[in-house]
Amino acid sequence: MASASPLIRLEGLSVSFDGVRVLHGVDLDIGRGGTLGLVGESGSGKSVTWLAALGLLPGKARIEGRALLDGEDLIAASDRRLDAVRGGRIAMIFQDPASALNPVLTIRRQIGEALALHRGLSGRAVGAEAKRLLDLVGIPDAERRLSAYPHEFSGGQNQRVMIAMALAGQPDLLVADEPTTALDVTIQAQILDLLDSVRRETGMALVLISHDLGVVSQTCDRVAVMYAGRIVEEGPSSRLFADPAHPYTRGLIGALPPLDGSRRRLVSIAGTVPDPRDPPPGCAFAPRCLHSDRRCTGDVPQIEPIEADRRMACVLAVHRRSEIAARAGREHTTAETVAP
């Protein structure tokens, strides 16, 4: 990654609530039109990362670091500037579409607000554009449905409305926070297809936050795995899923049932996510890690390149590197996959 000028770059983004740090210096780049999946257990900081970048956390949250959108730091930006960015440059959709939409306002009004704010539309133009957006996200009979309220839609349709609302400002980046978690499995696939197709049509970048590896692998070019408020591994999704490097990523993938091949026992990761008020010394995953030794309880491992285009935060990185180098020699692959 690390292209010349990313659309958005997070630098050392940290968040604390009441003195308890829940996000520990997240670094992340997203290029124009790129797709990044952010995975991890609940409480790992996936959502907080983006809520912090967009200034959507409650006032008591302390945020450090920078979130650079085309070089402009959003953390230091004024409220007014943030209002222009939110919905205009970066849109966000949420987990439970039914409660994310205002129950007492019509769909037309809720989509219209974004159109008026970011596109300067008014009067009849709002209705026409809102109808076009509803058509785009696949709501049948859009004209009539514009005057409906959220409770008159199904969960999947509400998420389509949320997506239409997000697209209203023609954003450069859509952050989808667990967009399919609250939906039926059959609807999940439809929503993911929709996200994928509108992304292709509009050329916007997409961040897909999910605890579901399947959802992410299907939609995203790159994946970042978070654990206890840190990114522990990041890389192209094909390679990350085929050959996970971090013990936590390996654990996550090991816990997935294979679609083909022989049936095997699913492996769960023992233990639970550490309490952010009382983090273990050193690597936060060490107490649950099958490979941990005394090196793991020293310093917190920093995220470092392990191959071109891949990063990992684990003391085993050194071993990984030599392992990978050895394999690269065996398979005569190009130098691209060899660690720098």
Add this chain to the structure above:
Amino acid sequence: MLRFFSLRVFRALLTVTLVVTFAFVVLRMSADPALIILGPEAPPEVIAAFRKSWGLDEPIWVQYVDYVAAIFRGELGRSMRDGRPAIELVAERIPATLALTLPALALKIAIGIPAGIWASLHRGTFVDRTVMAAAVAGFTVPSFVLGLVLVLIFSVQLGWLPSGGQDTWIHAILPIVTMGVGGAAVLARFTRSAMLEVLGQPYMRTASAKGLPWARAIRDHALPNAAIPTVTIVGFMVGTLIAGAVVVESVFSWPGVGRLLVVAVSNRDLAVVQCILLLVAATMVLSNLMVDFLYGFLDPRLAAGARAGGH
């Protein structure tokens, strides 16, 4: 929709019937109007004649059937003291009461709702704690205590305002403030908690995420939702417009419906008491119906439920 409202109307009538029946029975069981009005020294034959002329010698259920039948003919009975129709006695007191309760209601709304919103937007700060401390003080002090304290300060000590009577609008100030303070305190607390509930909802975050300035998100997204529970309390206050001033009218010797009720009860002037209670039950029930109707207007989910013939 029709089923929704006919069910509501049926419940309303049931409520009025229960109130009227209860009052009827209790008033007649608790004391003998003939003895109270004529005095214990009155000769037995006078008392018997009085009882006969008012139908008090009949069994209670006969009296009740007569009473209900009269209501359906539009007759609410006559005062046992001066023989005038009870409804007339009550009706001439209503303007005086409304002259207190309507401005007091306006005061409750004008102070209580903004204070509640203000506190909710500054949750946990000094502003919030001050407003809520004032609110707790406001509704824990009974109105007769507050009324007397105000009289002590503004009439006795400062001499600015009269302590009782009904001659000019200045006489109305202290009773209105006395009633307004308690109601404003209740409304402030309800509005605050309704707002806090709404502010924590995911759709408020959606509003911010789409770039709506915070002040507009509050106005367009939070207030319409917080209005729903607040309307319930305001509706309850509207229901007490007629009879909500009993204590304050007594403290400030204000000749309204409340004082008429106190006098009529102690005299066992049955028709007048029943007439007032019927009126009170009817206003309460009517304001509840209005609240139900407003719900349908404020909350599209309920309107849909009503159209579908739901609860």
